[in-house]
Amino acid sequence: MKHFLPLLGLLLLGWATCQPVAAQATDTLPGHNRFARLIANSLCTRIQAEGQRQDLEKLTPKQADDLFLRLMMTSMSEHASEFTDLISAGKRRGLSSNKIGHDMGETAVKMLSVDCPGSMKLILRTSSAQKGLGPKGQQSMNNISEEERAVLQPMADSVCVQLSAEDARHPLKAMTVAGRSETMSKIMQTTVIKNMPALMTVYSTEQLGNKESMEAFGIKLATLMMSKCPTYLIMLGEDAKKKR
Structure with missing residues (x-):
């Protein structure tokens, strides 16, 4: 039984992109962690509110994927100006907007997983999480x-x-x-x-x-x-x- 605890831990670590998990994020781009924290906090609030409206544990993987993406996009748009500033700062350092967004998303999801336990009801329903567990x-x-x-x-x-x-x-x-x-x-x-x-x-x-x-x-x-x-x-x- 104990072997399945680390399995779920690994699943959670790799959930965001289904790719090998990078080392713990450092604030190499000024404002990266601060912005990720804003998104994680916003997502936490939105997921908890959504959980009041429907039973997240009964969502299909596709429904969970769609809901999480919608909540992520809403949280991002809420802080659009901060993200624009982050993109501009990254470009001055030669970083692409895709990489900045990808890295920020991974950091935000890990923060969300650690600091917002209630979000697990949605995260564990996503197709990435379900696939990681196997049949x-x-x-x-x-x-x-x-x-x-x-x-x-x-x-x-x-x-x-x-x-x-x-x-x-x-x-x-x-x-x-x-x-x-x-x-x-x-x-x-x-x-x-x-x-x-x-x-x-x-x-x-x-x-x-x-x-x-x-x-x-x-x-x-x-x-x-x-x-x-x-x-x-x-x-x-x-x-x-x-x-x-």
Whole structure:
């Protein structure tokens, strides 16, 4: 099960363009990060508002793609003058408008993923995210029954709370890759064991002992964590990428 947490982290890292993820963005072009932050904040507000109007988890990949693009374009137009200034500054440095826009988009999406957990409901529905999970992953993520959700959501919330508390005591970012993996695995395993009676109300003994069933369970749990504490899954994704 634990192997699917870094998988979703990698998926989130590469979601914006389905290309290998660049190193963490630096403000090499003055104003780049500031503008990306404006777009991320605007997107967060718009996605949350959209979530009040419709159930984002029920969107088809095409509907999610179209909605995200529309919200991105609306957010960009809201800050058109700032973007024009950024393009002009980039051109003076020999950068094309396409590269500036692409890099800004990647930075904004990563900021959005980390700082706006609610956006995950839309991001995980996009065609890029669905493709990254593969057929089995898609089936698991998209088929969480109400009975499962009632058991898994409190577990996901608990894991996020425990990770946040551990992060406050011993910053996870400062740990080694092995240290982070051990810490997160321990919290996951402890949570699963503690909630075994509840799990047995939705999964049979045979399912709990079956590798494929537990892989599906891991994807479902990680999916629910995505909307609460994506930062930690992103860390695992970054760690998994380093090992490749």
